[in-house]
Amino acid sequence: MNESFAVFDEFRFETQPVGVKYLVRQPEGISRLDQKMALCEMLKKAQGGDVFYADAKNHTCEAGPYVLGQSEGEPQFISGEFGAGLGAFKDNRAAARVYNYLPRIARNSVNYVVLSPLDKLSFDPDVMIFLVPTSQAWTILRAMSYNTGKKWSSQYSTAIGCAWLYVYPFLSGEVNFITSGMGFGMRRRRLFPEGLQFISIPFDQLSSIMSTLSEMPWTPEPFKPDGLEYVKQLRQKLGLE
Secondary structure, three states: OOHHHHHHHHHOOOOOOEEEEEEOOOOOOOOEOOOOEOHHHHHHHHHOOOOEEEOHHHEOOOHHHHHOOOOOOOHHHHOOHHHHHHOOOOOHHHHHHHHHOOOOOOOOOOOEEEEEEHHHOOOOOOEEEEEEOHHHHHHHHHHHHOOOOOOOOOOOOOOOOHHHHHHHHHHHOOOEEEEOOOOHHHHHHOOOOOOOEEEEEEHHHHHHHHHHHHHOOOOOHHHOOOHHHHHHHHHHHOOOO
């Protein structure tokens, strides 16, 4: 693993975080995925230890190439017929609405997607995706807002959850977090344990978060065994008692 990511070793993650890279040209020294699967399934495969790249022909779910800007999407999807037919939405109009706000990379700007688990990461990721228990998610999100006070905001939709993990952070520059088991496709495929937190960090926030993790107390004083006394003394000091 690249030494710059060493701070993440302290988490002792049960599930490997995955780095994602978007490329126009075919990567060198990395093998092409030798099977076809959905974009969310590729995340699961990389969590298991595989390093690979995928192109548009590797996808079995139309949502992946669509949100990556590799296809325009079939009319049956854009119109909402497919989403309504699956039972994800009541009718076509509800299912079609999703396509009006889904984050989507500009057409033809991404031809290849590279995925690697953290312990084999050899490139500067565009997005880093974590799947962690709430206690670890809390620490990572605190590191995002510790120096800035930025709010935590979760963005998601009933279906096409891959867009919010892979694409939204990349385009917006915002950290996103989602509870596993909430997405229609990933739940249908039974890919991930329920009740964990996905955290997706874009490239322009990753170094800042890692730096903050190296400096920030992971256990604030009020959470320590003598935390109640600490809070009492602080209130006295500030004239609140």
